[in-house]
Amino acid sequence: MAFFLQRRAIQRHVQTELQRVTEFSGPLSAPTEEAKELGEWEAPGKPSKGEPYSKIPGITLMEDCNNEVYYQVDWASPNDPLNPKKWSTIHRIGATMLVCLVAFVATIASSIDSAVLTSATAEFGVSEVAESLATALFLIGMGFGALLLSPLSELLGRYLVYISSLFVFGCWILAAALAPNYGAQIAFRFLAGFSASAPLTVAGGTVGDMWSPVEKTFALPLYAIPAFGGPVFGAYIGYSRGVDWRWTEWITLILVGVVFLLILLLKRESFAPRILSYKADCFRRLTGNKNFKTAAEASHGSLGDLMSKSFLRPFLLCTQPIVMAFTLYLTIVYIILFTFLDGYPFIFAETYGINEGLSNICFLGLFVGIALSAILVPIAYRRTTQQLKNDGDDGSGKAIHRESRLFFAMVGAPALPIGLFWMGWTDYDSVSIWSPLVASVLVGFSNICVFMSAYMYMIDSYEAYAASALTFNALIRYLAAGGMTIVGIPMYRNLGTHWTLTLLGCLSVLTVPIPIHSGKHPPKATENPQLHFTSLVSPPIGWHQTPQNPLQSTPHVANLPIAVVSFAAHRRFKSFLRYRSEIQIERIGLVTQIAPRKRRSGGYM
Structure with missing residues (x-):
């Protein structure tokens, strides 16, 4: 509903601008005598200096990739209300919360099945390791799905990708809930994961669509905390008493249905190039002139060319040092996180003898740690604004030091090995259960801090095309997390909780220097922030402009x-x-x- 109201608002805006020009210059199709004498008028439909279209705010005569003159459609002013970054704060917060819900539900589904392996193995007659494929293939599907959905979001817009992916996601979850056998279950789980991949890739780009670099300091944590809490909450639901594996799918389906309706009714398009495309389409329809185009439309050429560039973009970006560095970092963190979640029955239920009804409460430690990261947000915001003030920023936030985004990771990274070693070396029945619970707070705090820093860093670096930059990251880390979900249970059974957590702690030690080193010696590409490849988005040179060297x-x-x-x-x-x-x-x-x-x-x- 909000999406269609947005389209109507764009059309009214275009009609108003055309009416103003008509009142000022007369009928648009009729040339003035002065224009005829000066020879500045051409046949209707051909852009020329004599026509009044170029007097409309945001309309400029430019040349496209074929050296043909066209009317470039852009924002009418720096404070154009159609620009997502200029929406009211309430609207932007509301849109961000909708994205949070989408990410929350999708990540709940990623872990909820891992907590109900026993009931599924009993029904299908397979081992726990085999049944863990239901979770592993969901994660792997999320990785591969990102390769398709992220480029589509930059081609079709965010709204259509959210709606279509959520609908298909719900269909596959329904199929998984009704699966007659083991093969059907894991196949439907893979397809569900494939269609649920939009939240952690497209959603990151959506946040970048609406918030300035300074505002993202508090806006992205608003999205990241629910998104990262999803796997924890999914495990909490799964371990609840009386919930079997089919009920976890029905619960997921109900949540997906609610979020789908909210997105359908309340979500607006936030991808700026797509909004400008709607605006250009309105100009074409209302004037009958096909020469109104956005910069992206003029530079891309044919639809096939546009699609090929959109789908190639993630592979071009994956060669960037920024993407490679943070992909490695988050992959290690996700390996640790999902292996850690596999161990909760061994860490608490077997060691302390608590039943399933109480073991799920132990996940509250992770929730507390994730929520505690909010304490750092005001500190990071104050540091960012002070840095911009010292550097004389013009208010746009473009002078922000991207290394400052690593503040969360610098604080949180050391907490991960501390929490894992603490839990691994105190997980004995002779030690109070509060010891591993407090240690889990550190684990949750560290993971969310690393996640926020990595996402803010990459979103700031690639802005509108952050979704493509996050695609390669999502693919690798979900493939690795899916693989570790399969081997996690055998590790706890064969090595025990002490050695498994110690091994994870040693692995996490390797990640501690990464944010510190990146802050002092940033990846080479950060010297050229916010890369916009010419093959992807190329603002054409105006017909009246001389290109600079x-x-x-x-x-x-x-x-x-x-x-x-x-x-x-x-x-x-x-x-x-x-x-x-x-x-x-x-x-x-x-x-x-x-x-x-x-x-x-x-x-x-």
């Missing part, structure tokens, strides 16, 4: 792999077999241009 526009130049360069150069130079180029990233204005090398007598370098 890109090598003189900024002191920061990044060389990307030749495969990326060739692909990016293809549209501008028509043949990547004859040309080689360098991509220059302009820090101010966030415009990427291609700088052809000097021509030699034998051709291009």
Whole structure:
């Protein structure tokens, strides 16, 4: 409902602007005598300096990738209410909370089956290790699904991806609840995970759509805390007394249905290029002029070209040091988290002899740790605003030091090995149960801090295309987490809780220096923040503008792999077999241009 109201508001806005121009200049189709005398009027439908369309705020005469003049549609003003970053604070908080609910439900489904292995193994006659595939394949499906849904969100918009993925997700959960045999169950769980992958990839981009760099300091934790609490809450539900494996699927289906209705009724489109596309479409329909385009539409060309670039984007971004570094970091953290969750029956039920009705209460320690991370948000916000003030930021937040996003991880990373060693070395029936419970608080606190830092860092680096940057990250970490879900139970049985937790603690020690080192020696690509590849989004050069020498526009130049360069150069130079180029990233204005090398007598370098 809100989505369709948003579309109507865009149409009313366009109608108002056209009416103002008509009142000022007369009928748009009729040329003025002055324009005829000066020769500045052309046939209707062809952009020219004599037409009044360019007087509309946000409309500029530009040249597309085929050197044809068109009307570029952009925001009417810096404070355009159609811009998601300029929505009211209440609307943005509400939209963020909707995204939180989507992520919360999807991550609940990722772990809820792991707590009901016993009832499923009894019904299907398989081992616990075999039944753990229901959880593992769900996680693996989430990883592979991100490869499809994230690019789609940048092609079709966030809203359509949320609606379609949630609907399909609910259908597969229903099928899993009615599964007649083991094979059908794990197959439907994989498909459910595939369709549920949007929250932790698309949702991260959605947060970046609506909040400025400074505001993301508190906005992203608002999303991350429920999202990261989902696996913990899923395990809590699964371990509840009287809940079997089919009931966990029905509970998940009910939650998905509620969230689907909320998204359907309340969610608006937040992806700026898509909103501008709706605006350009309104201009085309209301004027009958097909030359109204957004910068993205003009640079992409055909629909096939647009789709190929959208689906190729995550693979181009995965070569970036930022993406590679934080993918490794979060993969290790997720391996530890899901292996740790597998051990709760061994850590508490077997050691202290508590029943299933009480063992699920032990997950409250993780909840407390995740919630405690909120204490750091005001501190991080104050540090960020002070840094911007010292650097003389113009209010846009573009001068923010991305290394400051690692504050959460720097504080939380040491807590992970401490909590794991603490729990592993005090998990004895002779020691109070409160000891491992308090240790679990540190584990929950550390995991959410690392998650928030990694997401804020990558979202700040890639802005509108953060969803693509998070795609490769999601694929690798969910594949690893899915694999560890299978081997987690045998590890606890064969090594025992003490050695298993000690092993995880040793692994977590390796992650402690990562945020500290990244803060002092950031990945090379961070010298050129907010990469916008020309092959993906290329603001065209205006017909009246003279392109600057890109090598003189900024002191920061990044060389990307030749495969990326060739692909990016293809549209501008028509043949990547004859040309080689360098991509220059302009820090101010966030415009990427291609700088052809000097021509030699034998051709291009």
